[in-house]
Every structure is written in structure tokens, then in C-alpha cells.
Amino acid sequence: MSPLQQAGDFLVTTLFDLYTFILILRFILQYLRVNYYNPFTQFVVKATGSLVVPVRRFIPGWRGIDFATLLVILSVTLLKLTLVTLIRYKTTPFLPGLLIWSIGDILKLTVNIYFFSILIQVFASWVPALSHSPMLEIIQQLTYPIIKPFKKIIPLIGGIDITPIPVILLLQLINILFTNSIIMIGIQIALLR
Known part of the structure; x- marks a missing residue:
């Protein structure tokens, strides 16, 4: 690729991924019914509302799933x-x-949301000043459903919770073995012309 193509590819991928990241967050946060009035949730809702609200007029949600x-x-x-x-x-x-x-790209971004959320939660646990952050409250609600099963199995070791480690490893394995495979199959079929 030429430098101009690389720049275009970088800009398109970065900008679209950031917005899709926020859209996926909106879907997950709504599904988990997190605090709607949290400033971070409000940012996500307002950043995505211009596209989602008009579509919602024609496609309603069902049983907590925002189609x-x-x-x-x-x-x-x-x-x-x-x-x-x-x-x-x-x-x-x-x-x-x-x-x-x-579909593979969306799944990969979703796995990455959980991966980075857990990393942020781990680092924030070392900084007491961040313990009352509105964003951390949402991250804890976001990651709790996937960390909870591991907390039942893995005990504290010397008072330290190591459950994020196997969860992070599992998330990376999902991306490597599953979502990357879907993406590669999709690319091969997409370029068949």
C-alpha cells in the first residue's frame, strides 16, 4: 500500500472502530441496565443517539435487546x-x-471492550483516588458478569484477587482462536470477486 492508502486505512479503521466501540458499549450497558444517569453512560447515549434513536422508531427492542x-x-x-x-x-x-x-469484527471489538475494561479495573484498584470514579462504577457493572464465575472458583491468594488474569487470558484466546478465524474467513470470501 502507498503511504496515502495507509493513512486512509488508518483513519477509516480508527474512527469507525472508536464509534463502533461506543455503539457496542451502548448495547451492553443497556442490556445490563446500568445506571442511566451516570455521566459515562450519558456520554455513550448522547454520542450514539443521533444514529440509534431514528432507527429505534422503526425497529423496537424486545426483552432487553436493543435491535x-x-x-x-x-x-x-x-x-x-x-x-x-x-x-x-x-x-x-x-x-x-x-x-x-x-460479524467477526464486531465480536473482536466486543471482546476488546471486556479486555480493556478489566485492565482498567485492575489498574484503578491500585489507585485509591479512582475508586469513586463514575466510569469505574460502570466498568465494574460491565465486567462483573464475566468475572463472577471465576471468583467462585479461584480463591484470594494472600489477600490478592487474581481472577482478572485467567479472564484476560481467556478473552485473548477467544480473539486468537475464534474471532480472528471468522475475520479471515470473511476476508477470503469478501475478496472472491
Whole structure:
């Protein structure tokens, strides 16, 4: 790739991933019913509302699942990967492969949300001043469902909770073995033209 293509690829990937990251957070936070009035939650809702709210008028949620947000996440990811394909390979992607690639990309971002949330929670536990941060409150509510089963199995060692370590390792293994495989299959099918 030329430097201009690399710059375009970097900008498209970074900007779309950041926004998709926030959209996925919106979906998860809503599903977990975290504190809506938390400043961090308000930021997520306001940053994504311009796309999600109009779609929600036509696609309602059901049993706590916000299908409008899921559709927006998929649409934004499809657009990102179409642009990436045009920049990297100078071709339009084959739709079935693009869908598979998009699902893998969304799953990878979701796993990364949990990975980074757990890392932030671990580092924040070492800094007492951060213990009352509004963002940390949300991160704890976000990570609790996946850390809880490990807390039942792994005891404290010398008063130190090591449960984040196996969770972080498991999340990375999911990305390496599962989501990366989906992405590679999607890319191969998307470039079949």
C-alpha cells in the first residue's frame, strides 16, 4: 500500500472502530441496565443517539435487546469494511464475505471492550483516588458478569484477587482462536470477486 492508502486505512479503521466501540458499549450497558444517569453512560447515549434513536422508531427492542443499536453497529461496520476493502484492495467486497467479516469484527471489538475494561479495573484498584470514579462504577457493572464465575472458583491468594488474569487470558484466546478465524474467513470470501 502507498503511504496515502495507509493513512486512509488508518483513519477509516480508527474512527469507525472508536464509534463502533461506543455503539457496542451502548448495547451492553443497556442490556445490563446500568445506571442511566451516570455521566459515562450519558456520554455513550448522547454520542450514539443521533444514529440509534431514528432507527429505534422503526425497529423496537424486545426483552432487553436493543435491535436498533445492533442494526446500527452492523451497518457502521459494513460501511467501515467496505471502505477498508476499497482502500486496501481497490475492489468492492462480496456481500456474504463482508457480512461474515463484519460479524467477526464486531465480536473482536466486543471482546476488546471486556479486555480493556478489566485492565482498567485492575489498574484503578491500585489507585485509591479512582475508586469513586463514575466510569469505574460502570466498568465494574460491565465486567462483573464475566468475572463472577471465576471468583467462585479461584480463591484470594494472600489477600490478592487474581481472577482478572485467567479472564484476560481467556478473552485473548477467544480473539486468537475464534474471532480472528471468522475475520479471515470473511476476508477470503469478501475478496472472491
